[in-house]
Amino acid sequence: MQRRSFLKSATAATIFGSFPRHILAGIGAKGKQQRIAFGGIGIECSTYSRIRTRTEDFEILKGDALASSERFAFLKKYPVPFIPTIVAEAEPGGPVEKATYDAIKDEFLAELQALLPLDGLYLPMHGAMFVEGMQDAEGDWMEAVRKVVGPDCLLSASYDLHGNVSHRVIDNIDMFSAFRTAPHIDKEETMQRACNMLLYCLDQHIRPSLAWAPIPVLMPGERSSTQWQPGKRLWAQLAKLNESPGILDVSLLVGYVWADEPRSTACAVVTGIAPDTEKKIAVDLAQQYWDARREFQFGAETGTIDECIERAMKAATHPAILADSGDNPTGGGTGDRAEVLEELLRYKAQSVVFAGIIDRPATDECYKAGVGAALPLSIGATLDPLGSKPVHVNAKVIFLLPASTPRLREAVVQIEGVTLVLAARRRPYHDIADFSRLGLQPASFKMIVVKSGYLSPELAPLANPSLLALSDGAINQDIVHLPKNRLRKPSYPFVEDLTYTPRAITSARSPA
Ligand SMILES: [Zn+2]
Secondary structure, eight states: OOBOOGGGSTTHHHHTTTSOHHHHTTOOOOOBOOOEEEEEEEOBBOTTOOSOBOGGGEEEEEHHHHHTOGGGGGGGGSSSOEEEEEEEEEOSBSOBOHHHHHHHHHHHHHHHHHHOSOSEEEEEOOSBOOBTTOSOHHHHHHHHHHHHHOSSSEEEEEEOTTOOOOHHHHHHOSEEEEOOOSSOOOHHHHHHHHHHHHHHHHHHTOOOEEEEEEESBOOOGGGOOTTSTTHHHHHHTHHHHTTSTTEEEEEEEOOOTTOOSTTOOEEEEEEESOHHHHHHHHHHHHHHHHHTGGGOOOSSEEEOHHHHHHHHHHOSSSOEEEEEGGGOTTTTOOSOOOHHHHHHHHHTOOSEEEEEEEOHHHHHHHHHHOTTOEEEEEESOSSOTTTOOOEEEEEEEEEEOOOSSGGGOEEEEEETTEEEEEESSOOOOOSHHHHHTTTOOGGGSSEEEESOSSOOTTTGGGOSSEEEEOOOSTTOSOGGGOSOOSSSOSOBTTSTTOOOOOOOEEOTTOOO
16 A cells, blocks of 8 residues: 655645645644545525425535546645545525435435545535425434544535534534635535645544534624624634634534524534633634624615616616525525516516526416517416415517537526516526626626625626515515524524523533
């Protein structure tokens, strides 16, 4: 077997660019070729959604396709091979159908079984999955993985900062890393932190411990972005704290509010080889987050749909961007609601581009009619007919995206002053390219409507003004009035007069 100490290699500085210096200084232990695999499942599920996520909604990458995927290209920079298994990812949405979850999990576990013995496993996860009839789905996943790989294999997980952590998750893994930005611009950096830790601990024969401090606060992402206060200062300190002696990773999570589950909370998670320091950092962060709970506010002007349309139309500047927040598919919204379209038409709004409404039947009708055709359309409420009502309009087809399958179809129609994008499958329109490939220049319109929460890094600089419509949907921002608040533990703002003393829980696998 090849012996190596890869951390000593000339490329270590680039690979571990963000790795704490005090740890790198201690490098040099004898190593061996490690067997490391990677795989996981990622989705964010609103328990308020009536739609279900099924196998066809997941992009499932395996083997060579996974190894050569752009998302995991960074793994090739490591001097140790990461063996691909299965990575399943889906757009945020409704609960995962139990049979779908079971099938993906069984296949993943079988892959791991075939690769045994494994020294390490990297788990790229989201953390806010909800499976029909199950609570704490990621806990179930981690526990099942641990049973297969055994007690000696080191598990390192990366999460979205909108993931929900649980005792079961913490007790089955060894390392944890979560995004530090919302909007998420540090996805790859976070995955690298998780892999760096894993390699370091394998090389040094260390089994680290985790300190987890749940915080009884639940905020929507739209009030807890890291681009404004208090999120900005809370997350800005993590990199510095990460340099503390004996600390491998410091993470702070908002959690996912649209999941009515006992595990749904914000939390701090610290990984390291210094349990007392880990606990202290976790408790300090939890206290700071708790103390800041009343500061969390929306980062844009808010209002009802009508109010936001009126403000946009009367604005002296343009383009105004209206975010239809309750139906945002990147937060778990369905994406098929047409209330904003109905109000735009009632207002007789002009120079509006709306991208887009998910409506497979209306999209297909446009393809059947062809560019230039005028036709009556029923738009909206096709995925969740109980959630909203369709709007009946006369539309003219102005663009049809060439598509290899009907599922990938997207049509642009003109309805009075509104240029509307219709899509056959659930998807967001958050990048400029999402518009330009449909022949649309969003900045040339007076108003842009997107189904979004906080705006994406590409759209945010365009917004003049930025308006967040507090619309209805599977991720309604009026969280304290959500219809099912049965299973969540008491948390702010659901309970206003809560008292809280932070406490950090050490993971069960901690060597201490
Ligand atoms: Zn997120």
